Amino acid sequence: MADRTDELRVRFPPSPTGYxxxxxxxxxLYNWLLARKHGGxxxxxxxxxxxxxSTEASTRAILEGLRWMGITWxxxxxxxxxxxxxxxxxxxxxxEAGHAYRCYCTPDELAARxxxxxxxxxxxxxxxxxxxxxxxxxxxxxxxxRSHVVRFRVPRDxxxxxxxxxxxxxxxxxxDTIEDFVIVRSNGEPLYVLSNVVDDHRDRVNLVVRGADHxxxxxxxxxxxxxxxxxxPDFGHIPLTLDPKRAKISKRRHGEVVTVExxxxxxxxxxxxxxxxxxxxxxxxxxREVYLTPEELVEAFDLSRVSRTNSVFNYDPGNKKFFTDPKxxxxxxxxxxxxxxxxxxxxxxxxxxxxxxxxxAWDAPGEARERFLATLDLIRQRYHLLGDFVTLGRAWFADxxxxxxxxxxxxxxxxxxxxxxxxxxxxxxxxxPWDAEHTExxxxxxxxxxxxxxxLVINAARVATTGQAVGPGIFDVxxxxxxxxxxxxxxxxxxxxxxx
RNA sequence: GACCCCAUCGUCUAGCCAGGUCAGGACACCGGGUUUUCAUCCCGGCAACACGGGUUCGAAUCCCGUUGGGGUCACCA
Numbered sequence: 143m144a145d146r147t148d149e150l151r152v153r154f155p156p157s158p159t160g161y162x163x164x165x166x167x168x169x170x171l172y173n174w175l176l177a178r179k180h181g182g183x184x185x186x187x188x189x190x191x192x193x194x195x196s197t198e199a200s201t202r203a204i205l206e207g208l209r210w211m212g213i214t215w216x217x218x219x220x221x222x223x224x225x226x227x228x229x230x231x232x233x234x235x236x237x238e239a240g241h242a243y244r245c246y247c248t249p250d251e252l253a254a255r256x257x258x259x260x261x262x263x264x265x266x267x268x269x270x271x272x273x274x275x276x277x278x279x280x281x282x283x284x285x286x287x288r289s290h291v292v293r294f295r296v297p298r299d300x301x302x303x304x305x306x307x308x309x310x311x312x313x314x315x316x317x318d319t320i321e322d323f324v325i326v327r328s329n330g331e332p333l334y335v336l337s338n339v340v341d342d343h344r345d346r347v348n349l350v351v352r353g354a355d356h357x358x359x360x361x362x363x364x365x366x367x368x369x370x371x372x373x374x375p376d377f378g379h380i381p382l383t384l385d386p387k388r389a390k391i392s393k394r395r396h397g398e399v400v401t402v403e404x405x406x407x408x409x410x411x412x413x414x415x416x417x418x419x420x421x422x423x424x425x426x427x428x429x430r431e432v433y434l435t436p437e438e439l440v441e442a443f444d445l446s447r448v449s450r451t452n453s454v455f456n457y458d459p460g461n462k463k464f465f466t467d468p469k470x471x472x473x474x475x476x477x478x479x480x481x482x483x484x485x486x487x488x489x490x491x492x493x494x495x496x497x498x499x500x501x502x503a504w505d506a507p508g509e510a511r512e513r514f515l516a517t518l519d520l521i522r523q524r525y526h527l528l529g530d531f532v533t534l535g536r537a538w539f540a541d542x543x544x545x546x547x548x549x550x551x552x553x554x555x556x557x558x559x560x561x562x563x564x565x566x567x568x569x570x571x572x573x574x575p576w577d578a579e580h581t582e583x584x585x586x587x588x589x590x591x592x593x594x595x596x597x598l599v600i601n602a603a604r605v606a607t608t609g610q611a612v613g614p615g616i617f618d619v620x621x622x623x624x625x626x627x628x629x630x631x632x633x634x635x636x637x638x639x640x641x642x
Numbered sequence: 643g644a645c646c647c648c649a650u651c652g653u654c655u656a657g658c659c660a661g662g663u664c665a666g667g668a669c670a671c672c673g674g675g676u677u678u679u680c681a682u683c684c685c686g687g688c689a690a691c692a693c694g695g696g697u698u699c700g701a702a703u704c705c706c707g708u709u710g711g712g713g714u715c716a717c718c719a
Contacts, residue, residue: 157719160716192718247718260643267644291717310647319645319715327717334719357646359712381648381712388711418654421668425655429667449648451656452712456653456669463681469654469669475681524682534681553679585678600678612680 150182154208155222155338155345157189158200161401162207164455165353165383168419173351173378174213175420175443178436185345186218191226191337194629207402211412212436217345225344229332231324233292241369242325244290245272246283262272267321268293292326294336296365303361308378308450310354310395320525323362326370335359339366351445354379354452359567374581378445381423391455399457399466408465409527411489414477416420420468422453432476468477475526483515484524490531497532517622520614537608537631538622547609550554550639560640562592563606566599566634576625578617585617606635 152173156166157230179186186208191198236242245268247255252268259266271293275283283290297316297504304314325336332340338359342350352358360377367374385391391400398404405415417433425431427440434437456467464471478486487504493501503510521535537543573584585603589596600616607619607628620628 155719159719189719195718211714245717252717265717313646314645315646321715329717331717333717337645338719353713354647355713356719358719361646377646384712386653390712427656431654431668431713449653451648453655464670467653472669479682489715519671524680526681529682537716549679595678604679610679610681612682614679614682616678 150177150180150347150349151185151345151347151350152177152182153187153342153345155187155189155341157192157195158197158205159192159195160200161403162204163391163393163400164402164419164422164463165391165400166204167207167211167402168383168422169352169418170208170446171211171419172424172443172445174215175440176351176560177216179443183212183216183426185220185347186215187220187222187341187345187356188218189222189334189338189615191222191331191334193323195243203403207406211402211416212405212414220341220345222341225337225341226332228344229337229340230326230330233332233336236294236325236366237292237308239369240295241275242292242294243275243320243322244280245293245324246275246280246288247271247288247596261491267319267396268323270322273322273445289328290421291324291328294324294325294362294366294369294551296320296322296362303365305360305364305374307357307360308349308351308376308445309381310357310379310450313357313361315358320358320361320365329511335362335364339363339372340371343370343372343374344368348373349376349378351378351380354381366593377423378448380448381450383422384452386454386456387457388454389453395438399459400455405466405470409493409529410470410474411477411481411528414474415470417477418467418473421469422455422471423451424448432473432480434477434480436517437554470525471617478522478525483519486518487515489520490528493528493532494539499532499536514540520618524612524613534610537610543609545609546611547606549605549609553605553611554639556598556602557640558594559598559602560636562594562599563602563632563636565592566603567629567636570620570627570632571625573625576621578615578621581628582617602635603632608633 148179152171154170156170158160160257174184176182178451188201190201207216237244256266259269265505266330272293300317301321302314302317304312307313323335324333327331356377358377360548364374387394389395393400399610402415406412416436417439418431420439420443421431423444424447427447430442433442456469458464459527479632491500501514504513504514517538518531521531521538525531532539569588570581573580584600586596589599601611604613604616604619605611607623613619614622
């Protein structure tokens with residue numbers, strides 16, 4: 143198919159030196175959103191130029207993270223190293239055209255001069271020692287056996303460099319703050335600032351959305367595009383996400399909580415995670431915060447509404463309940479409550495399987511599946527994480543559930559329950575038909591006869607049947623659990639907590 | 643240090659560009675209500691325009707400065 147020149151082409155080029163963290167995930171998401179919204183294409187490129195730090199495992203982890211989030215790419219993944227020759231060719235072309243030159247200064251010399259400049263409080267960018275070497279001077283240095291890097295010859299005919307950022311607006315910096323930067327190492331390997339441009343050009347990327355920490359690279363890279371006579375893409379930089387102490391987040395400092403896989407493992411719905419991440423630095427301008435489907439977010443998302451203010455990822459190390467940003471958990475809970483039941487069931491399946499609780503009958507259309515979905519619907523209202531279904535909700539799917547000690551203490555300690563519980567079980571066993579309405583009538587009548595408050599019996603029954611002090615209305619619990627399990631558990635609780 | 647960016651409740655943010663409603667929403671927190679329970683739901687509350695000047699009848703909104711925070715200054719990406 144012929145290329146449409148007006149087609150939006152964005153990219154996500156992670157460097158495989160670690161895990162997919164929350165900041166990169168957001169960059170990927172924004173690019174994906176843009177591609178979807180405008181019918182464009184997203185290119186995935188692995189920037190493994192830094193061979194020393196790049197690992198296969200890291201690439202896998204990143205791809206896995208993206209797949210989990212539901213971020214799909216239209217092209218790639220390409221490997222940057224596959225194009226190393228091309229990068230070198232461009233460096234040569236730049237050199238031949240006079241836009242770049244060989245620099246023979248050694249790292250030691252550079253460091254010394256930098257130190258001196260720093261001490262004198264001057265600019266300490268590259269001082270241009272090799273910028274205008276004559277062929278003879280170059281030959282002399284080659285003869286000395288000196289190796290060289292290739293530096294870009296930054297134009298000195300302007301007072302400043304500027305470009306218009308899609309998020310930050312006009313970016314303008316004094317020209318003398320941009321030094322003649324290195325584009326090829328002394329070992330012949332091209333550097334990111336060059337390779338990235340060559341790749342983006344080859345991949346026909348026309349909008350670059352990346353972290354605000356790249357703003358100065360953009361100035362340099364536009365210079366390269368111009369020197370090559372290539373069309374310059376649009377750039378949009380997005381604000382950074384900081385920790386509560388306003389420091390850049392990193393796995394090294396913050397641990398798992400900043401990695402995508404952490405959210406997967408802790409029971410986040412992938413799209414709920416995306417929903418939260420999207421809100422760090424962007425909002426639609428209305429009061430909406432929950433986007434249950436990708437389509438809704440794609441529709442609402444717009445680069446022009448991305449904030450210029452860094453956001454703080456609000457997590458509190460050591461907090462058991464809020465092990466990550468409370469809002470992230472809230473959004474996850476909203477999604478758990480709000481998405482279609484069959485989708486929820488699909489996301490839950492691995493959780494049940496890991497616990498050995500999955501029943502294949504839940505897969506096929508039929509009564510078992512209907513009951514399963516109805517149970518999910520009943521208990522999902524107060525759950526925040528997928529794991530809650532098999533921990534807090536285990537009693538709905540297995541008999542070997544745990545009793546919350548606090549619940550037992552609070553609701554199963556009154557001595558009269560020793561006698562009430564077995565009697566209640568017996569009474570319930572005869573209720574016909576078994577549904578919320580009839581079990582309620584029976585239980586209330588039972589309490590009336592015994593002269594006890596329904597609350598006593600109800601709360602005891604909740605703990606007895608579910609192990610928890612909180613949960614859905616008890617008669618819905620009865621109906622959901624069924625007669626057999628309900629009565630057996632109530633009787634068993636009497637045994638277990640009051641038996642001699 | 644130089645350069646660039648940013649600055650509204652504890653956090654995410656709306657409002658700013660085109661000055662003029664008690665500065666709005668969400669999360670968290672607190673209180674009340676519903677209920678047999680609450681980790682559900684409903685209602686209410688607490689809580690912010692960093693500071694100082696200026697322009698203006700009027701400034702969160704425009705201008706300047708200060709302070710604070712962040713980013714970048716590599717033969718990393």
